[in-house]
Amino acid sequence: MQLKDKPSLRIALAAASCALLADHPVEAFESDNWTVDFGALYYHEKDRVSIIEPVAMATLRFNDEDYVSVRVANDTMTGASPMGASVSNEEQDIPAQTSTSASGASGNNTHINVKPNALPLSDFSDQRNSIAMDWQKAYSRNLRVILGGNYSTENDYRSIGTSVNFQRDTEDKLTTFTLGLSLSLDLIGDESEIPKPLVKLVNRDIVNRDDDDDHDDDDDFPYEKKLLTDVIVGVTQVVSRRILTQLNYSLGRSIGYLTDPYKILSRVNSTSGETIDYLSENRPDSRFRQAIFWKTVFHLPSDVIHLTYRYYWDDWSVSAHTAEIKYRFNAGNHLYFMPNFRYYKQSGAEFFKYSLLNDVTLPDYASADLRLAPMQSTTTGIKVGYDFSRNITTSFRVEYMKQWGEKNPEAAVGLQRQLTLFPTLEVMMYTFSFSMRF
Amino acid sequence: MDRNIEIIIEDQYWRCCFFAMASPCELLFETKRFTEHQVISLANIAYDEAKRIEYKFSRYRDDNVIFSLNNAAGKSIRVDDETMRMLAYANQLYQLSDGMFDITSGVLRRVWCFDGGDKLPDKNAISKILPLIGWDKIKRNDDMITLPQSMEIDLGGIGKEYAVDRTVKLLRSKTKESFLVNYGGDLYASGSRSDGKPWRVGLDDPANTGKKSLVDFELSRGGVATSGDARRFLFRDGVRYSHILNPRTGWPIKNAPHGVTVIASTCTEAGMLATFSMLKGAKAEAFLQQQKARFWCF
Numbered sequence: 001m002q003l004k005d006k007p008s009l010r011i012a013l014a015a016a017s018c019a020l021l022a023d024h025p026v027e028a029f030e031s032d033n034w035t036v037d038f039g040a041l042y043y044h045e046k047d048r049v050s051i052i053e054p055v056a057m058a059t060l061r062f063n064d065e066d067y068v069s070v071r072v073a074n075d076t077m078t079g080a081s082p083m084g085a086s087v088s089n090e091e092q093d094i095p096a097q098t099s100t101s102a103s104g105a106s107g108n109n110t111h112i113n114v115k116p117n118a119l120p121l122s123d124f125s126d127q128r129n130s131i132a133m134d135w136q137k138a139y140s141r142n143l144r145v146i147l148g149g150n151y152s153t154e155n156d157y158r159s160i161g162t163s164v165n166f167q168r169d170t171e172d173k174l175t176t177f178t179l180g181l182s183l184s185l186d187l188i189g190d191e192s193e194i195p196k197p198l199v200k201l202v203n204r205d206i207v208n209r210d211d212d213d214d215h216d217d218d219d220d221f222p223y224e225k226k227l228l229t230d231v232i233v234g235v236t237q238v239v240s241r242r243i244l245t246q247l248n249y250s251l252g253r254s255i256g257y258l259t260d261p262y263k264i265l266s267r268v269n270s271t272s273g274e275t276i277d278y279l280s281e282n283r284p285d286s287r288f289r290q291a292i293f294w295k296t297v298f299h300l301p302s303d304v305i306h307l308t309y310r311y312y313w314d315d316w317s318v319s320a321h322t323a324e325i326k327y328r329f330n331a332g333n334h335l336y337f338m339p340n341f342r343y344y345k346q347s348g349a350e351f352f353k354y355s356l357l358n359d360v361t362l363p364d365y366a367s368a369d370l371r372l373a374p375m376q377s378t379t380t381g382i383k384v385g386y387d388f389s390r391n392i393t394t395s396f397r398v399e400y401m402k403q404w405g406e407k408n409p410e411a412a413v414g415l416q417r418q419l420t421l422f423p424t425l426e427v428m429m430y431t432f433s434f435s436m437r438f
Numbered sequence: 439m440d441r442n443i444e445i446i447i448e449d450q451y452w453r454c455c456f457f458a459m460a461s462p463c464e465l466l467f468e469t470k471r472f473t474e475h476q477v478i479s480l481a482n483i484a485y486d487e488a489k490r491i492e493y494k495f496s497r498y499r500d501d502n503v504i505f506s507l508n509n510a511a512g513k514s515i516r517v518d519d520e521t522m523r524m525l526a527y528a529n530q531l532y533q534l535s536d537g538m539f540d541i542t543s544g545v546l547r548r549v550w551c552f553d554g555g556d557k558l559p560d561k562n563a564i565s566k567i568l569p570l571i572g573w574d575k576i577k578r579n580d581d582m583i584t585l586p587q588s589m590e591i592d593l594g595g596i597g598k599e600y601a602v603d604r605t606v607k608l609l610r611s612k613t614k615e616s617f618l619v620n621y622g623g624d625l626y627a628s629g630s631r632s633d634g635k636p637w638r639v640g641l642d643d644p645a646n647t648g649k650k651s652l653v654d655f656e657l658s659r660g661g662v663a664t665s666g667d668a669r670r671f672l673f674r675d676g677v678r679y680s681h682i683l684n685p686r687t688g689w690p691i692k693n694a695p696h697g698v699t700v701i702a703s704t705c706t707e708a709g710m711l712a713t714f715s716m717l718k719g720a721k722a723e724a725f726l727q728q729q730k731a732r733f734w735c736f
Contacts, residue, residue, distance in 0.1 A: 009534055010711070010729045016530040017706035020523050021603050141471070173473050238474060241447045390441075390486070 035059040039433040046426040048121065049079035065138030075128040075154075080121035083112070084263035084368035086355040087119050087419045088275045094120055094264070095278060119423050122262070128154035142169040148182075158187045161228075178234040178248070186226040186256075194224055194261045197282030198362055224257030234293075242300070248293040259283045265368040270357040273414025279356065281367040289314040304328040317350035318372065338383040340399070348374040354411055354421045370405065370422055377403035381429070391437040401427040441485050445477060454481035458488035459496075459598050461622025470632045471615040480612060484605045488621065491601040495524070495593045497544070504593065507585055514577075514584040522581060524593060524600070531596075531710060532573045538717045539710075540573045540685035544592030549688075552681040556674040564688040571685050598624045599663050599709035606705075616659075626661040626705045641699055641734065655734075661705030665712035666697030666736070682716045693720040701732040 036058050043051040052075070059069035085094050092114040114120040130152030138144045146165040152158070161184030168177045188194070230252035237245050263281045268274060291312040298305040306326040313319040324342040331337060349372040351365035381399030388394070405422025412421060443456045452472060454465040465484050467477050494502050503521050517525075531539045545567055549559040570589050577584040585591065598621050605619050606626045616629030618637055627637045636656040641664070670681040672690075679690040694716045702708035711731050715722040726733045 009714075010707075010731070012530070012534055013710050013714075014703065014707050016527055016534070017603070017704050017710070019530075020527040020600065020706060021607060021704065022523070169473065171470055173469055173471070238447075241445075390482070 033061055033438075035061070035435065035437045037433065037435045039431065041432075042430045044428045045079065046428075047080075048425070049077060049081050051078075052076045065136065065144060067134075067136050069134045071132045071134075073128075073130045075130075076125075077128065078125040080123045082263075082370055083120045083122045084260075084265055084281060085114075085120040085278055086266045086268070086275070086368060086416070087117060087421055087423070088114075088266070089116055089415050089419060090274070091116055092120060092275060096122060117419060124262075126155050128152060128157075142171070142173075143167070150184075156189055158223075160185055174238040176236040178232070178236070180230075180232040180234075182228075182230045184228040184230075186228070187223040188226065188257055188261065189223045194257075195280040197259065198279050198366065200267075200277050200279055224261075226254060226256035226258060228252060228254045242298060244297045244299075246293075246295040249291070250293070251288070251290045253289070254287045255285060258285060258287055260367070260369060263367060263369050265353060265366055266355040267358055268355045268413065268416070270359045271414055273412070273416040275355075276358055279366075281369070282365050283351065283367055284316065284365050287314055287316055302330050304330075316372070318347060320344065320346040334387045336385045338385070338397075340379070340381050340383070342379040344377045344379075346373075346375050348372060354409060354416070357413065373405050373422055374409075375403060375405045375422065377401055383431075392435070394434045395432070397429075397431040399427075399429040399431075401425075401429070403427070441482060443481050443485055445474075445481060447474075452477040454484070456481075456485050456488070458485070459492045459601060459621060461598065463488055463621045465609075465620070466618040466637075468615070468617075468632050472613075472617075476613070480609055480617070483608050483612065484619065487605050487608055488601050491597060491604065494520075495597050497590070497592055497594065504591065507583055508590045510585060512584070512587045514582045516581050517583055518581075521583075522578075524596065525576075525578060525583065525591075527596065527706075528591075528593070529573065529578070535714055535717060537573070538685065539595070539713060540571060541591050541593060541595065542573050542576065542589055543571050543683060543685035544594070545570045545588075545590050546683050546685075546688055550681075550683065550690075552670040552672055552679075554671060554673070556672060558672060558674060558679070568686075568688050571688070595713060596706065596709065598622060599661070599705040602626050602661065602705040624661075624663045624705050624709060627657045627659055630658045655701075657701065660701050660703055661708040662699060662701050663705055663709035663712050664697060664699045665709070665716045666699075680716070682713075684717075691717055691719045694718075695722050695735045697736040698722060698726070699734045700726065 037056070039055045039057075041051070041053040041055070043049075043053070053073055055071065055073040057069060057071040059067055061067045083094060085092065093111045094114060096112045112120065112122055130150065132148065132150035134146055134148045136144055136146045144167040146163075146167070148163040148165070150159070150161045161182060163180060163182035165178065165180040169175065230250060232248055232250035234246060234248035239245055259282055261280075264278045265281055266275045267277050267279055269276060289312065291310060293308070293310045295306070295308045298307075304327075306324075306328075308322075308324045310322040311320070312322075322342065322344050324340060326338055326340040328336055328338040349367065351363065351367060352372045352374075353363075353366050353368055354373075355368060356362070356366060379399055379401040381397055383395055383397035385393060385395035403425040407420075408417070409421060412419075441456070443454055446453045446455070447469065450469055452465075452467040452469055452474070454467075454477065456463050463484075465481055467480065472480075493499060495504055496502065497504050497508070499505060503515075503517055506515050507517070528539075528541045532541075546564075549563045549567055551557065551559075572589075575586055575589065576591070602619050602621050602624050603626065605621075606628055609617060609619070610628060616627065616631060618627045619625060625639065627639075630636055636658040638654055639657050639662060640654050665682075672679040677692070679692075680694045680696075682691045682694055683689065684691055698712045698715050700708045700712040700715070702711055711726065711729060711733070715725045715733070715735075718725045723733075723735045726735070
């Protein structure tokens with residue numbers, strides 16, 4: 001018995017192996033084209049604001065590099081947020097502006113009653129809907145462009161924006177340069193009236209801009225506008241098999257109406273600290289922001305460490321440090337735990353005032369919004385994730401944030417020295433997410 | 439994810455290593471051409487496919503089509519399209535080798551133990567097994583396969599090369615860049631490296647003396663398979679018995695080379711040329727020369 005020795009054996013073998021490898025879609029894994037993500041966030045400030053935000057996102061991948069994604073989110077915000085009026089040792093009756101609510105109804109509560117030693121808060125409830133789209137296209141092996149667009153709307157605030165991002169890799173693929181540009185236009189106003197800056201609020205005597213004589217004709221446009229432009233440049237570098245690092249520098253400018261139409265300031269007696277009346281706030285009409293961001297990821301044999309640091313500064317004299325560490329423990333093949341800790345410290349805006357003093361000339365700009373005050377916060381949390389399979393993952397994260405301000409601000413006068421002008425804020429955040437590829 | 443893949447970045451390559459089909463498997467991607475993200479994605483695809491084939495065609499599992507076929511006790515079993523194609527391929531090989539390549543000959547492992555020692559089996563034991571061998575005894579129609587009682591099929595001789603070629607096919611649908619897939623010595627290079635140069639492949643000593651790179655050769659595109667006995671032989675009275683057995687006699691092919699490495703256009707084809715040549719015993723080298731194959735004999 002001889003094996004067929006002719007060279008035709010080889011041809012026959014080649015033909016046979018071809019037949020064996022003939023494609024049949026049933027056997028191969030379908031390429032993962034679609035990814036769908038669902039998430040929900042529940043944000044709860046103790047005694048203040050609660051937000052529920054469900055999010056859904058779908059991503060369609062065309063090939064290795066190109067994709068399109070759409071993200072929709074809905075925010076339901078309820079609760080009470082600080083008005084800006086400061087804490088007093090006496091009961092307060094603060095004139096309220098029209099309260100903002102989704103129904104757009106004008107509030108009948110022309111005054112808000114505040115107990116002694118309590119931070120004045122005003123109720124609100126609002127809905128925000130947003131949609132965002134991204135499209136990434138690879139123009140060559142080393143160059144990718146991402147185009148983005150977003151739109152969001154809430155009761156009296158609308159925002160529309162667009163962005164473009166370039167990513168270029170070096171030949172060795174170990175370095176990636178990023179350049180991003182974004183533009184956003186926000187429209188403020190609609191159901192509520194925008195107050196003039198630093199005017200005294202009496203009952204519902206809000207001076208409507210339309211009543212003003214020297215009001216320009218082209219202000220028939222009923223909305224206030226805010227234009228934001230941002231640029232970001234960055235480098236991502238694979239340092240070694242285990243270390244990846246990233247450095248970004250960003251700058252941005254906001255111009256337009258940057259004031260919060262709902263926030264007010266208390267005017268107090270310069271000696272005693274007693275509240276006299278209330279004024280609407282006013283912020284500059286431009287803000288120039290810069291930030292540097294640094295991130296390093298360490299891949300240990302089983303776990304991963306994420307370290308980030310951000311330094312921010314702007315021309316309102318706000319500067320802030322953010323430092324965060326996250327550590328991912330992989331427990332087995334499906335489960336992971338990721339505790340995180342974040343520290344934030346911010347210096348106050350130069351026009352931030354806990355309250356205005358009555359014997360001092362009214363400044364051009366003033367705001368008592370505690371988000372512009374000197375403050376610190378720590379956030380501690382843990383995330384648990386579970387991979388059901390290659391295509392289905394889920395996670396749940398709980399975080400606790402504590403935010404506090406100056407204990408004894410120099411600017412406190414009289415009775416204010418005995419009060420906590422910046423009450424500590426505590427927040428719990430619960431985030432659930434689910435992702436599926438098919 | 440439950441994939442045990444190690445990804446290492448070497449000077450110019452990403453090297454992805456995992457264990458499948460009882461062999462160390464690796465993939466090589468040039469760092470010039472692939473990002474880490476791409477490499478992870480491709481390694482996952484390769485791993486999933488290697489594992490899929492391992493689980494589906496391994497004779498060591500009790501939950502796959504092979505187990506059903508081998509334990510059907512004479513009943514007909516319906517099989518899927520891919521299994522059908524594997525068996526059709528095995529049939530082609532049986533025909534082309536005039537019956538010397540026979541996937542039902544695996545039962546001989548019950549009497550032969552190739553551990554480098556000198557214990558040969560009892561002649562009676564072998565003659566009892568011979569009736570259980572014979573591909574022509576298997577019935578195939580449409581999608582139904584019938585094995586007579588106690589017969590077994592063993593796809594070990596074709597599985598690994600098939601896995602390499604399947605992996606290459608899947609990776610090729612994801613990237614145009616060239617890469618190398620190596621499953622336990624059965625490998626495929628999908629094209630020249632980025633600078634136009636071929637891949638350098640080294641052959642380890644098949645006699646397992648630990649000597650590395652007996653031969654270095656260059657490969658731009660093609661499959662490589664090795665048929666070798668390493669420790670799987672018996673040595674007695676000056677005669678070396680390789681583990682490649684003649685399905686008709688139940689005895690090893692005499693004087694087959696210690697190892698044969700063949701390069702062909704696919705890994706499957708290379709694997710078959712290598713196996714066929716071993717079945718020729720002393721005539722292995724002549725056979726490969728006649729087939730105009732690129733090869734090395736040891």
